[in-house]
Amino acid sequence: MTxxxxxxxxxxxxxxxxxxxxxxxxLVESAKTGRPLRVKAGFDPTAPDLHLGHTVLLRKxxxxxxxxxxxxxxxxxxxxxxxxxTGRNLTRPPMTREAILENAETYKTQVFKILDREKTExxxxxxxxxxxxxxxxxxxxxxxxxxxxxxxxxxxxxxxxGIPISVHExxxxxxxxxxxxxxxxxxxxGGTDQKxxxxxxxxxxxxxxxxxxxxxxxxxxxGLDGVNKMSKSLGNYIGIAEPPEVMFRKVMQIxxxxxxxxxxxxxxxxxxxxxxxxxxxxxxxxxIALGKAIxxxxxxxxxxxxxxxxxxxxxxxxxxxxxxxxxxxxxxxxTAAGLRVAKLLAGVGLAESVSEATRKIDAGAVEINGxxxxxxxxxxxxxxxxxxxxxxxxxxxx
Amino acid sequence: MTxxxxxxxxxxxxxxxxxxxxxxxxLVESAKTGRPLRVKAGFDPTAPDLHLGHTVLLRKxxxxxxxxxxxxxxxxxxxxxxxxxTGRNLTRPPMTREAILENAETYKTQVFKILDREKTExxxxxxxxxxxxxxxxxxxxxxxxxxxxxxxxxxxxxxxxGIPISVHExxxxxxxxxxxxxxxxxxxxGGTDQKxxxxxxxxxxxxxxxxxxxxxxxxxxxGLDGVNKMSKSLGNYIGIAEPPEVMFRKVMQIxxxxxxxxxxxxxxxxxxxxxxxxxxxxxxxxxIALGKAIxxxxxxxxxxxxxxxxxxxxxxxxxxxxxxxxxxxxxxxxTAAGLRVAKLLAGVGLAESVSEATRKIDAGAVEINGxxxxxxxxxxxxxxxxxxxxxxxxxxxx
Numbered sequence: 069m070t071x072x073x074x075x076x077x078x079x080x081x082x083x084x085x086x087x088x089x090x091x092x093x094x095l096v097e098s099a100k101t102g103r104p105l106r107v108k109a110g111f112d113p114t115a116p117d118l119h120l121g122h123t124v125l126l127r128k129x130x131x132x133x134x135x136x137x138x139x140x141x142x143x144x145x146x147x148x149x150x151x152x153x154t155g156r157n158l159t160r161p162p163m164t165r166e167a168i169l170e171n172a173e174t175y176k177t178q179v180f181k182i183l184d185r186e187k188t189e190x191x192x193x194x195x196x197x198x199x200x201x202x203x204x205x206x207x208x209x210x211x212x213x214x215x216x217x218x219x220x221x222x223x224x225x226x227x228x229x230g231i232p233i234s235v236h237e238x239x240x241x242x243x244x245x246x247x248x249x250x251x252x253x254x255x256x257x258g259g260t261d262q263k264x265x266x267x268x269x270x271x272x273x274x275x276x277x278x279x280x281x282x283x284x285x286x287x288x289x290x291g292l293d294g295v296n297k298m299s300k301s302l303g304n305y306i307g308i309a310e311p312p313e314v315m316f317r318k319v320m321q322i323x324x325x326x327x328x329x330x331x332x333x334x335x336x337x338x339x340x341x342x343x344x345x346x347x348x349x350x351x352x353x354x355x356i357a358l359g360k361a362i363x364x365x366x367x368x369x370x371x372x373x374x375x376x377x378x379x380x381x382x383x384x385x386x387x388x389x390x391x392x393x394x395x396x397x398x399x400x401x402x403t404a405a406g407l408r409v410a411k412l413l414a415g416v417g418l419a420e421s422v423s424e425a426t427r428k429i430d431a432g433a434v435e436i437n438g439x440x441x442x443x444x445x446x447x448x449x450x451x452x453x454x455x456x457x458x459x460x461x462x463x464x465x466x
Numbered sequence: 467m468t469x470x471x472x473x474x475x476x477x478x479x480x481x482x483x484x485x486x487x488x489x490x491x492x493l494v495e496s497a498k499t500g501r502p503l504r505v506k507a508g509f510d511p512t513a514p515d516l517h518l519g520h521t522v523l524l525r526k527x528x529x530x531x532x533x534x535x536x537x538x539x540x541x542x543x544x545x546x547x548x549x550x551x552t553g554r555n556l557t558r559p560p561m562t563r564e565a566i567l568e569n570a571e572t573y574k575t576q577v578f579k580i581l582d583r584e585k586t587e588x589x590x591x592x593x594x595x596x597x598x599x600x601x602x603x604x605x606x607x608x609x610x611x612x613x614x615x616x617x618x619x620x621x622x623x624x625x626x627x628g629i630p631i632s633v634h635e636x637x638x639x640x641x642x643x644x645x646x647x648x649x650x651x652x653x654x655x656g657g658t659d660q661k662x663x664x665x666x667x668x669x670x671x672x673x674x675x676x677x678x679x680x681x682x683x684x685x686x687x688x689g690l691d692g693v694n695k696m697s698k699s700l701g702n703y704i705g706i707a708e709p710p711e712v713m714f715r716k717v718m719q720i721x722x723x724x725x726x727x728x729x730x731x732x733x734x735x736x737x738x739x740x741x742x743x744x745x746x747x748x749x750x751x752x753x754i755a756l757g758k759a760i761x762x763x764x765x766x767x768x769x770x771x772x773x774x775x776x777x778x779x780x781x782x783x784x785x786x787x788x789x790x791x792x793x794x795x796x797x798x799x800x801t802a803a804g805l806r807v808a809k810l811l812a813g814v815g816l817a818e819s820v821s822e823a824t825r826k827i828d829a830g831a832v833e834i835n836g837x838x839x840x841x842x843x844x845x846x847x848x849x850x851x852x853x854x855x856x857x858x859x860x861x862x863x864x
Contacts, residue, residue, distance in 0.1 A: 150601055153608035202598045202641075203548055209634035210551035214612065215625065217633065227613065235615065235636050236607035242633065243600075 071095050074135055078284075081333050082128060083260045086267070086283040094254055094282065098137070104187075105254040107132045108140040108281075110244060111175065113148040113168050114160075118178045119305040120362070121289040121298035124333045125257055126182040128286050131336075132255070133187040140189045140251055141179060143172055146197035146243065154234055168192070178308055181366050196250040197243055208242050211275045212268065217241060220264040241265045245272035248281050255282045289333055292318055294326040311451025311466070312363045312375035313437065319359035320379060324351045327358055335361050381438050392454070392461040407448040409434065409441050416464055418457035425457075433458045469493050472533055476682075479731050480526060481658045484665070484681040492652055492680065496535070502585075503652040505530045506538040506679075508642060509573065511546040511566050512558075516576045517703040518760070519687040519696035522731045523655055524580040526684050530653070531585040538587045538649055539577060541570055544595035544641065551634055566590070576706055579764050594648040595641055606640050609673045610666065615639060618662040639663045643670035646679050653680045687731055690716055692724040709849030709864070710761045710773035711835065717757035718777060722749045725756055733759050779836045790852070790859040791815075805846040807832065807839050814862055816855035823855075831856045 069077065074095055075088065085091055098105050109125055118126075129139045151162035163171075172190065180188070200208075217238050218227050226233055241264070248256055248269040256266045263285050270280035288297045291304025298305045306318045322330065331342045335358070345354055356376060363372035398415025401408050410425035413434065419425035426444065428434050434441040435456040437449050453464040467475065472493055473486065483489055496503050507523055516524075527537045549560035561569075570588065578586070598606075615636050616625050624631050639662070646654055646667040654664045661683050668678035686695045689702025696703045704716045720728065729740045733756070743752055754774060761770035796813025799806050808823035811832065817823035824842065826832050832839040833854040835847050851862040 146600065150604055153605040197600050200600045202544065202595050202603060205600060205603055206548055206634045206637060207551040209637055210632045212633050213630040214616070214633055214636060215628070215630065218612070230613070232611040232613065234608045235610050235612055235640065236604045238612060238633050238636070239604060239607055 069135070071099070077135070078128070078131055080131075080339055081124065081286065083285040083287045084263070084283075085285075086270075090280075091255070091282045091284075095135075105132065105137040106140060106252060107137055107255040107257060108142050108248060108251055108253040109257040110142040110144045110193075110247065113143050113145040113163065113171050117174070117300070117307060117309065119298055119300065119307045120330075120334055121291070121305065123182060123308060123365075124286045124289050125259065126179055127334070127336070128257060128284070130182050130184065133184045136187075138187055138189060139183060140191055140253065141175070141183065142247060142251070143168070143175065143190065143192050144244070144247075145192045146194040147240065149194055149198065153236055165194075168194075181308065191251065193243070193247050193250075197246070200246075205239070208246055208272070209239065211272055212242055214238065217268075241268045242272065245269040248273055249276045249278060252278060253281045254279075255284055257284045257286065259288050260285045261288065287333065290326060290329065292322055292326075294323050306362070308366045312367045312371040313378045313454075314452045314463075315363050315366070316359040316372070316375035316379050319362055320355060322355075324355070327351070327355050330358060330362075334358075378438060392463050394463045394465060396465050398464075402448055403445075406445040407436075408445050409436070410444055412464070413455070413457055416455070416462045418455060418460055418462055428457050467533070469497070475533070476526070476529055478529075478737060479522065479684065481683040481685045482661070482681075483683075484668075488678075489653070489680045489682075493533075503530065503535040504538060504650060505535055505653040505655060506540050506646060506649055506651040507655040508540045508542045508591075508645065511541050511543040511561065511569050515572070515698070515705060515707065517696055517698065517705045518728075518732055519689070519703065521580060521706060521763075522687050523657065523684045524577055525732070525734070526655060526682070528580050528582065531582045534585075536585055536587060537581060538589055538651070539573070539581065540645060540649070541566070541573065541588065541590050542642070542645075543590045544592040545638065547592055547596065552632060563592075566592075579706065589649065591641070591645045591648075595644070598644075603637070606644055606670070607637065609670055610640055612636065615666075639666045640670065643667040646671055647674045647676060650676060651679045652677075653682055655682045655684065657686050658683045659686060685731065688724060688727065690720055690724075692721050704760070706764045710765045710769040711776045711852075712850050712861075713761050713764065714757040714770070714773035714777050717760055718753060720753075722753070725749070725753050728756060728760075732756075776835060790861050792861045792863060794863050796862075800846055801843075804843040805834075806843050807834070808842055810862070811853070811855055814853070814860045816853060816858055816860055826855050 071092060075092060078091070079085065079088075094105055097103075107129060109129055133139055145163070145168045148163040148168055149165070152160035172192070176190065218224055220241070223233055223237075244265050245268040249272060253269070253273075256269050258266050263283065266281075266283040266285070270283060273280050290296065291298035291302055292306070293302075293304045296302050296304060306315050310318075319330070328342065328346060331337060331345070331354075332339070337345070349357070359379075360372040360376055363375050395416035398412050401412035401415055409429055410419070410422045413419040413425035413428065414422045419428055429441055429444060432440060432442075436446070436453055438454070451466055453466075455462045455464060469490060473490060476489070477483065477486075492503055495501075505527060507527055531537055543561070543566045546561040546566055547563070550558035570590070574588065616622055618639070621631055621635075642663050643666040647670060651667070651671075654667050656664050661681065664679075664681040664683070668681065671678050688694065689696035689700055690704070691700075691702045694700050694702060704713050708716075717728070726740065726744060729735060729743070729752075730737070735743075743755075747755070757777075758770040758774055761773050793814035796810050799810035799813055807827055808817070808820045811817040811823035811826065812820045817826055827839050827842060830838060830840075834844070834851055836852070849864055851864075853860045853862060
């Protein structure tokens with residue numbers, strides 16, 4: 069690829085590059101010297117359960133790898149090791165190093181579905197932050213003014229509204245900026261909501277005698293509702309560890325507009341390819357193709373095909389409510405001998421008792437993943453289960 | 467002394483005690499258990515050259531010692547070891563540990579003129595701050611909000627006026643507060659300008675599970691001009707290491723109003739004694755007595771008497787200008803054989819050349835400390851020299 073083609077490839081699906089001219093210079097320099105660029109993005113150690121919203125960023129990281137560069141998957145565990153230091157937030161106790169390493173493993177199995185393992189460094193910022201002493205930290209804190217940090221959108225709002233900002237919160241953007249110094253980053257990536265913090269990195273690097281990193285932000289992905297940012301807590305997400313049929317069905321429920329947005333941010337298709345598809349394909353076909361592409365990314369082509377079939381046989385009959393209640397797997401229902409369906413139905417509230425559940429099964433009123441249940445114990449289909457008992461539905465989490 | 471008498475003794479010359487009721491409780495408890503209170507005041511490691519302004523605080527510390535309590539003379543060297551971390555201020559490079567220890571020695575020789583060596587701990591806050599790591603510092607920083615720190619007078623003013631406040635400046639009041647935790651202080655003292663920082667200590671101690679310290683502030687001493695705070699840079703000071711005759715002369719130049727203020731803040735006289743003196747003594751007598759008392763504090767009764775005599779013989783003749791130019795001792799003028807006056811006169815600009823100086827001495831136009839100079843080499847009187855050559859004057863620093 070020429071430098072222009074590289075830039076165009078990197079620009080697709082990116083919200084902003086500060087500054088593109090500097091990125092061009094580094095790409096030129098890298099081509100000349102053969103030194104890969106170092107491209108960092110930071111991730112929270114407490115939430116290793118990624119959804120498609122996170123993959124927008126991961127995909128752009130991968131695009132740098134496609135061009136031969138090194139990606140640094142930075143786990144911001146220094147903060148996790150402290151927990152909520154104010155002690156006010158009981159839901160954020162300090163994490164143990166074991167828990168963090170375990171989360172890191174979970175991350176790896178997920179992110180390497182997109183990233184190239186060979187061109188990825190997994191790093192932990194506790195490696196340089198925790199040994200940092202008073203002297204170094206005071207020096208770091210001296211590099212930035214309070215006023216400029218308070219300009220950050222959320223700080224500015226809280227400060228004006230009198231909502232307390234603890235002093236340590238001012239230290240976090242500086243610590244994140246110092247990560248770029250420690251890692252000698254050429255590029256830092258993040259969501260548009262990270263722009264301020266990424267820009268702090270540019271200045272701190274300058275202060276430590278390094279060339280300021282290029283800041284590249286990716287848009288925040290809208291969730292399935294097409295309005296709010298995709299998030300776990302809003303429930304409008306597709307998790308990348310979700311089973312194929314769940315992912316596929318969720319894709320099928322989005323609006324056509326949102327589908328084109330997902331094409332741009334969740335596939336490697338070029339803008340030209342997407343435009344062509346938009347001109348030629350029926351929206352339903354395009355949506356099925358998108359669903360398959362997404363499932364294939366995180367499972368396989370084969371499972372993508374099967375998920376499309378399940379959807380066709382079960383869901384497109386129009387019976388499945390979009391907002392069906394979820395329930396966890398009933399303890400004792402999934403056994404080595406198979407899935408004990410009556411126990412499960414009673415456990416997730418689809419029957420008053422095991423005996424009522426048995427009657428429903430005998431009456432042929434129960435389907436799991438679109439298959440009529442004919443026996444009390446069946447082979448466990450695995451993954452999330454979509455269960456119908458008469459007119460009532462449950463999604464059972466594995 | 468009864469508890470009421472103790473409180474009254476401590477209250478004299480104090481600007482504010484927060485809270486007096488708590489101080490009473492601790493005095494009662496101390497009397498009961500025999501545990502001395504721990505009374506801290508912090509000092510800057512860069513300026514060990516104390517003047518009378520500093521002694522207001524030292525004297526109140528001594529009053530705690532008079533009641534049997536322990537005084538902690540805290541040298542805030544952690545800051546000194548960092549210097550100006552922004553690197554903008556070339557006049558504040560980091561200090562070496564040797565330089566700090568040397569300054570501490572200088573401090574000791576000065577403060578033990580007032581404080582009781584046996585009831586004083588000399589401590590360095592680098593002992594607990596420098597080993598403090600990222601985790602502890604973030605925890606400390608989490609205990610306080612940005613908004614409350616920005617309420618501090620000088621921060622508030624700078625913030626409003628857009629004068630940069632670096633983030634590390636917010637860490638300093640917290641570090642100072644942490645000193646009280648590390649030292650388990652019962653009382654922290656400081657000038658009224660330190661009130662905010664001292665109050666932060668109360669809250670941080672509470673956060674670390676300690677009873678909040680009592681905050682006791684002393685007034686800022688007006689300098690010789692009676693208007694501005696006494697300070698080195700304004701030149702309106704009396705240094706406690708200055709020679710007797712210089713101290714004495716400086717006291718004699720203050721206004722009568724200021725004299726009574728100095729009586730209150732710079733002597734151990736009770737308010738009743740001062741009132742009696744004011745009613746009975748002639749102001750000039752009272753001022754001479756004050757001058758002698760101050761000289762005696764830092765030198766001896768004997769030297770106080772001699773300083774008064776020198777003043778009488780030299781200065782009260784009305785010839786000495788209050789603002790005479792100062793000059794350092796001329797290199798080579800003070801020899802083992804004595805003071806080579808002609809060389810000195812030429813060196814400090816009181817003569818064009820050594821030969822002109824010799825002519826002036828021969829003509830009897832030269833006085834040192836009020837004594838006519840009759841020989842080219844005289845016994846060095848030591849200390850600062852007040853030299854007259856005709857109508858011109860110099861104060862020569864030793």
